[in-house]
Amino acid sequence: MGSFIIEVLSLVVRWLHIITGIAWVGASFYFIWLDNSLEDAPAWKQERGIKGDLWSFHGGGIYEVAKYKLGPPQMPKTLHWFYWEAYSTWLTGMLLLLLVYYLQASTYLLPSDGPVTTPWLGILTSLVFIASGFVAYELLLRTPLVKQPLQFAACVTLMLAVLSWVSVQLFSDRAAYLHMGILIGTIMVANVFFGIIPPQRQFVKQIEAGLPPDPAPLHMAKLRSMHNNYFTLPVLFSMISNHYPFLYGHRHNWLILIVIMAIVATARQFFNLRHKGIYKPSILVSCAAAFIVVMALVYWDSQRSVAAAPVNGLSDLAAMELVTQHCVGCHATTPTFAGFAAPPLGVILSSPDEVRLHAEKARQALLANYMPLGNLSGLSAGERQQLVQWLDVQLANK
Numbered sequence: 163m164g165s166f167i168i169e170v171l172s173l174v175v176r177w178l179h180i181i182t183g184i185a186w187v188g189a190s191f192y193f194i195w196l197d198n199s200l201e202d203a204p205a206w207k208q209e210r211g212i213k214g215d216l217w218s219f220h221g222g223g224i225y226e227v228a229k230y231k232l233g234p235p236q237m238p239k240t241l242h243w244f245y246w247e248a249y250s251t252w253l254t255g256m257l258l259l260l261l262v263y264y265l266q267a268s269t270y271l272l273p274s275d276g277p278v279t280t281p282w283l284g285i286l287t288s289l290v291f292i293a294s295g296f297v298a299y300e301l302l303l304r305t306p307l308v309k310q311p312l313q314f315a316a317c318v319t320l321m322l323a324v325l326s327w328v329s330v331q332l333f334s335d336r337a338a339y340l341h342m343g344i345l346i347g348t349i350m351v352a353n354v355f356f357g358i359i360p361p362q363r364q365f366v367k368q369i370e371a372g373l374p375p376d377p378a379p380l381h382m383a384k385l386r387s388m389h390n391n392y393f394t395l396p397v398l399f400s401m402i403s404n405h406y407p408f409l410y411g412h413r414h415n416w417l418i419l420i421v422i423m424a425i426v427a428t429a430r431q432f433f434n435l436r437h438k439g440i441y442k443p444s445i446l447v448s449c450a451a452a453f454i455v456v457m458a459l460v461y462w463d464s465q466r467s468v469a470a471a472p473v474n475g476l477s478d479l480a481a482m483e484l485v486t487q488h489c490v491g492c493h494a495t496t497p498t499f500a501g502f503a504a505p506p507l508g509v510i511l512s513s514p515d516e517v518r519l520h521a522e523k524a525r526q527a528l529l530a531n532y533m534p535l536g537n538l539s540g541l542s543a544g545e546r547q548q549l550v551q552w553l554d555v556q557l558a559n560k
């Protein structure tokens with residue numbers, strides 16, 4: 163019953179998290195597009211302090227949007243703000259982290275052979291890890307580097323590479339990938355909460371009081387907003403990487419993650435330039451090429467490790483003995499493993515035919531050291547190779 167309630171809660175919270183995330187990312191993409199697409203306003207608008215304007219067609223009508231250099235002479239009655247999308251995405255995300263990874267820390271959060279072994283310590287480590295990204299980013303923002311976009315980007319990448327390496331030491335591989343997404347997502351939300359909204363509120367107050375507004379804090383807010391824009395795609399990548407054990411289970415997982423994050427953040431540059439009317443498809447082509455090279459290396463590496471293994475013939479009976487001992491506790495119609503109300507992802511491995519049905523995925527999951535989850539039953543490296551080879555034979559005979 164308890165695990166069923168957690169399943170239902172995680173379903174609802176995940177659904178909310180995706181909705182709020184779409185609203186946040188959607189609004190963020192829209193405003194970046196808006197800002198980059200503004201055209202010079204006609205003279206009569208410029209006289210009123212308008213910097214640029216833009217016309218668009220949506221929802222059966224034409225919109226006229228104008229952006230002021232500073233602010234309007236008089237504040238409007240209703241001024242729309244955009245921050246709840248960010249806060250609610252973070253809150254639902256943290257709730258999901260609690261439901262999936264903290265409540266089931268020994269299964270999902272902790273690695274089988276890491277330095278952290280108890281759930282409470284694991285949760286504390288996770289929270290400290292997430293906060294560390296925010297602290298490191300804020301420190302970087304206070305260095306002169308902040309004025310040099312390329313050097314700043316290089317430093318942030320280096321900082322994230324170190325954190326990515328740390329995360330695979332501390333957490334299970336799957337949790338490690340997710341933690342990098344949470345860490346960057348937290349930097350983004352903190353940017354909104356501490357760095358973007360407060361100067362905007364101060365700005366509105368200054369205009370309302372008839373004081374000349376100070377543009378410096380707004381420039382900083384704009385910069386944070388731009389950083390968020392580049393962080394978006396890496397965070398989304400990390401969130402979906404959860405479904406791909408061939409990535410997070412790889413022996414160079416932390417390096418693969420940081421390289422792909424750098425590639426997708428660079429891809430964002432294509433769109434930012436395009437909004438400004440600069441069309442550089444070479445950016446997207448280079449990113450796609452770099453991604454293909456990374457995937458080719460990942461494939462080559464996994465093939466190499468299979469080829470290096472000694473050949474042996476495991477009988478069906480011996481293979482099923484291993485599967486029963488190491489997999490069926492979770493992958494059965496009625497799992498016996500604590501915390502599982504149903505077979506994960508509907509994968510049942512109780513008979514040779516059922517195993518054959520999932521042979522390809524099982525092979526991948528075994529090769530990536532993803533299964534058995536957390537390797538609590540202690541499947542040895544030799545047994546793992548034997549099982550993979552037995553699966554290869556089943557796949558060849560299909």
Ligand code: HEC
Binds near residue numbers: 491506520534535
């Ligand atoms: C402690 C419980 C547990 C054990 C033991 C376990 N699994 Fe899993 N398995 C899971 C969970 C949980 C998932 C779902 C993970 C997810 O959502 O990505 C899963 C998913 C899978 C998948 C689907 C992967 C995909 O990407 O679709 C396969 C295949 C699989 N396991 C095979 C195995 C094999 C083979 C073994 C034994 C060597 C094994 N599992 C042992 C819990 C377990």
